[in-house]
Amino acid sequence: MEDMAKIAFGIYALIILGGSVLAVSAKSLVRAMVGLIATLLGVAGMYMLLNSAFMALMQILIYVGAVCVLIFFAIMLTRADAGGEEADSAPVRQNALALLAVLVTGSVLGWLVLTRPQATTGVPVEVSIEKLGLGLLGPYGLAFELISVVLLVSMAGAVLLAWERRNGK
Amino acid sequence: MSPLVLYQLVALILLLAGLFGITQRKTLVGMLICVELMLNGAGLSIVAAAQLTPANAVLGQLGTLFVMGLAAAEATLVLAIIVVIARRFGSTKTSVVSTLKG
Numbered sequence: 001m002e003d004m005a006k007i008a009f010g011i012y013a014l015i016i017l018g019g020s021v022l023a024v025s026a027k028s029l030v031r032a033m034v035g036l037i038a039t040l041l042g043v044a045g046m047y048m049l050l051n052s053a054f055m056a057l058m059q060i061l062i063y064v065g066a067v068c069v070l071i072f073f074a075i076m077l078t079r080a081d082a083g084g085e086e087a088d089s090a091p092v093r094q095n096a097l098a099l100l101a102v103l104v105t106g107s108v109l110g111w112l113v114l115t116r117p118q119a120t121t122g123v124p125v126e127v128s129i130e131k132l133g134l135g136l137l138g139p140y141g142l143a144f145e146l147i148s149v150v151l152l153v154s155m156a157g158a159v160l161l162a163w164e165r166r167n168g169k
Numbered sequence: 170m171s172p173l174v175l176y177q178l179v180a181l182i183l184l185l186a187g188l189f190g191i192t193q194r195k196t197l198v199g200m201l202i203c204v205e206l207m208l209n210g211a212g213l214s215i216v217a218a219a220q221l222t223p224a225n226a227v228l229g230q231l232g233t234l235f236v237m238g239l240a241a242a243e244a245t246l247v248l249a250i251i252v253v254i255a256r257r258f259g260s261t262k263t264s265v266v267s268t269l270k271g
Contacts, residue, residue, distance in 0.1 A: 020187075020206055021186070023202055024203065029202075032199060039183070039206060040209060046176065046213055052230055055216055055230055055234070059237070063209070063237065067240060067241055070244045070245060070248050071201060071202060071205075073248060077248075077252050078251060078255040094192070098189050099189070113177045114174065117174060119222065124220040127220075127226045135227040136231060140231055151238060151241070151242050154245050157249065158248065158249035161249035161250060161253050162252045
């Protein structure tokens with residue numbers, strides 16, 4: 001079983017790596033979104049490996065089901081150029097600065113992760129959905145209420161922003 | 170390497186891919202895709218840290234759930250902003266939307 005978990009981890013890591021490379025480098029935005037979907041599914045598999053099936057389900061429901069559809073709407077509602085939206089290559093200076101940002105952040109965070117190992121339990125703990133529900137209604141009730149307010153406000157704000165005024169003003 | 174370090178490295182890869190994309194992309198939708206990548210890395214890191222250490226696992230999973238909710242709210246607002254910008258400027262390229270640039 002231990003070997004199976006390692007093989008599955010490797011496969012999911014490869015999916016995540018390939019998907020994120022496609023999402024960052026694709027010339028066409030629809031292809032970039034397909035890469036994003038592959039990455040999200042890989043992360044959902046990692047949640048399954050971490051013994052949190054509920055999070056994997058929510059990842060697929062919320063990200064693949066809702067956020068990616070929103071991104072697809074954003075692509076379709078804006079004017080799409082013929083040869084791909086990102087066809088003209090970025091200036092060399094911009095690419096160099098992006099690489100510099102990645103290198104600095106990656107080296108600092110990677111050094112921190114690799115040199116300061118935390119004590120781990122090795123096997124992921126099991127959390128039942130019942131405990132999650134009790135947590136939402138008990139100690140974390142305020143955060144639960146606040147996120148519903150945030151969602152309502154963002155929905156109302158989106159409608160207000162995109163409202164087409166008919167009579168000029 | 171312990172499993173936790175491996176999961177954190179995958180999360181770091183997601184963060185770096187998003188960071189590279191958001192500095193290098195030329196359209197607003199491409200930048201939105203990269204923001205989602207970074208948020209996913211954060212969620213994976215939180216869940217791995219909560220599940221593989223003696224920390225409070227319920228708090229970790231619920232925190233990631235809240236990150237997902239905030240990402241959905243953010244994507245909704247960004248979609249509306251992109252629609253407004255596309256209507257006003259006729260394009261969502263960051264080189265066109267530069268009225269405030271000195």
